[in-house]
Amino acid sequence: MTDQRRSDGSLRHLLTLADLNRDELEMLLERAQHHVRRRGDAAPRSDVLAGITVANLFTEPSTRTRVSFELAARRLGADVVNLEMQLSSRVKGESMLDTVFTLESLHVDVFVVRDAEAGVPALVADNVGPAVSVLSAGEAHLSHPTQGLLDVLTILQRKGSCEQLAVAIVGDIRHSRVARSAWQALRTLGVGELRLVAPPALMPAAEEFAGCRRYDSIDDGIRGVDVVMMLRIQRERFADADIPAGDAYFERYGLTPARLALAQRDAIVMHPQPMNRGVEIDSVVADGPQSVIRDQVTNGVAVRMAVLETLATRPAPRRG
Ligand code: CP
Secondary structure (H helix, E strand, C coil), X not given: CCCCECCCCCECCECCCCCCCHHHHHHHHHHHHHHCCCCCCCCXXXXXXXXXXXXXXXXXXXXXXXXXXXXXXXXXXXXXXXXXXXXXXXXXXXXXXXXXXXXXXXXXCEEEEEECCCCHHHHHHHHCCCCCEEEEEEECCCECHHHHHHHHHHHHHHHCCCCCCEEEEECCCCCCHHHHHHHHHHHHCCCCEEEEECCHHHCCCCCCCCCCEEECCHHHHHCCCCEEEECCCCHHHCCCCCCCCCHHHHHHHCECHHHHCCCCCCCEEECCCCCCECCCECHHHHCCXXXXXXXXXXXXXXXXXXXXXXXXXXXXCCCC
16 A cells, blocks of 8 residues: 655655544644635635646546645645646557656646546556655545545534534445545544445445444434435446436435435535436535535635645755
């Protein structure tokens, strides 16, 4: 496994939240909260990453993660390169590593990598020079660490702490990197209870998500919870599965106002997006007063600023 840390123990890469300790998570979350601004307020700016170049290498589609990494880097004073993969020499057969080596020769300091294939962010991290950092922006179904951080930040903003909370993750958990990263962060922060709600075909393997209670019924799974995290069915990650088709999925697993009423009165509703309204969530809920879905997006920039400044800031030059 790729070591995310430098020899002095500081974080160099962010590929997974699985081995971050509580202090590291809390430091990143505290730093992110420092960057949060209410909608309408001026965006925070600094030049802490002046002279640093960040390259976004996304081989899977993205709206939120790519834009917020770009905004975060620019607001910290970095230069940003967005490689359009379908217009790059990748389509002529150039490998990911040769693309990375080319960009390294152009003095890229930070690679932000999204890929459908497991292991690609680690492959890049294992092959770049010692001063270069790699941040996963989503790796297959395995890991989406900055999404996990922004999800936890959103929960903490509304609930204060995780320890007393019951959280339900609902939907296609088997194929979800969002669920895995959220679980890793919530576990480390001592969440009270995590429930998994999914049709059997979309439930993760038994050896994953140790200690979580599993439900087929959404009504049973969200009863009394403080947080409901809805997930999209990730049809791009499987060919076929035994799941209710069409409207039947919404009837059995969709989050409606009536179902949300089974959770705590002050429960919050989350969704990493993109969401399929009328499939996993009713628009009345997605746009309703308990929804924090837009806060999640806003927090994405603050989290990515915190991660970039923590990992990519150059050490001050030695005097003398
Ligand atoms: N939540 C998330 O990863 O969204 P994007 O795919 O738009 O980046």
